[in-house]
Amino acid sequence: GAGVSQTPSNKVTEKGKYVELRCDPISGHTALYWYRQSLGQGPEFLIYFQGTGAADDSGLPNDRFFAVRPEGSVSTLKIQRTERGDSAVYLCASSKRGTSGAEQFFGPGTRLTVL
Amino acid sequence: AQTVTQSQPEMSVQEAETVTLSCTYDTSESNYYLFWYKQPPSRQMILVIRQEAYKQQNATENRFSVNFQKAAKSFSLKISDSQLGDTAMYFCAFIPMNRDDKIIFGKGTRLHILP
Numbered sequence: 001g002a003g004v005s006q007t008p009s010n011k012v013t014e015k016g017k018y019v020e021l022r023c024d025p026i027s028g029h030t031a032l033y034w035y036r037q038s039l040g041q042g043p044e045f046l047i048y049f050q051g052t053g054a055a056d057d058s059g060l061p062n063d064r065f066f067a068v069r070p071e072g073s074v075s076t077l078k079i080q081r082t083e084r085g086d087s088a089v090y091l092c093a094s095s096k097r098g099t100s101g102a103e104q105f106f107g108p109g110t111r112l113t114v115l
Numbered sequence: 116a117q118t119v120t121q122s123q124p125e126m127s128v129q130e131a132e133t134v135t136l137s138c139t140y141d142t143s144e145s146n147y148y149l150f151w152y153k154q155p156p157s158r159q160m161i162l163v164i165r166q167e168a169y170k171q172q173n174a175t176e177n178r179f180s181v182n183f184q185k186a187a188k189s190f191s192l193k194i195s196d197s198q199l200g201d202t203a204m205y206f207c208a209f210i211p212m213n214r215d216d217k218i219i220f221g222k223g224t225r226l227h228i229l230p
Binding site for chain 1: 157
């Protein structure tokens with residue numbers, strides 16, 4: 001595709017439920033990032049993939065959050081036992097590995113609302 | 116720890132005027148990139164301008180220019196001849212050079228261009 005796509009655009013769920021958020025990066029981009037943007041804040045890093053492996057997951061807030069990228073392309077962010085504090089926009093970005101200062105291209109995000 | 120600070124939560128300016136958004140940052144890295152991102156209501160994060168820390172010359176992109184003061188760790192964005200389409204959240208951001216790593220964002224400045 002032409003850009004990073006994310007589905008769904010909006011997700012409303014109830015406290016305690018499980019959700020999956022999908023990111024489809026730009027074709028050929030080996031690096032993939034997840035960020036979380038709370039209301040009125042800048043995006044905060046969650047996890048970074050290089051290929052299929054998580055190179056840095058230091059931003060995941062707790063063990064309810066997990067992300068995979070099994071084939072090195074599409075990634076899924078999984079949140080178990082959702083809490084109201086998980087409500088935010090979840091942004092995905094991808095970049096081309098090996099280019100110094102490679103630009104990260106962002107998707108439009110998924111707005112998650114936990115009731 | 117690396118931090119990015121934007122001291123202006125919100126600004127308004129008349130169309131066609133010039134506006135400057137402030138940003139300061141803190142890092143022990145010697146080589147890095149600085150960015151200004153624009154986020155309109157569509158949530159799409161768009162790269163406006165990028166500055167390499169080793170370059171003394173300030174970056175420019177059409178109506179957008181920066182004032183980069185490395186010693187002061189200051190990186191302001193100037194928008195000339197502002198247009199209604201410039202209305203958005205603007206985020207200052209930082210990333211170390213030669214690393215595929217997380218972007219550190221500021222909290223943002225909400226800019227309103229008034230007709």
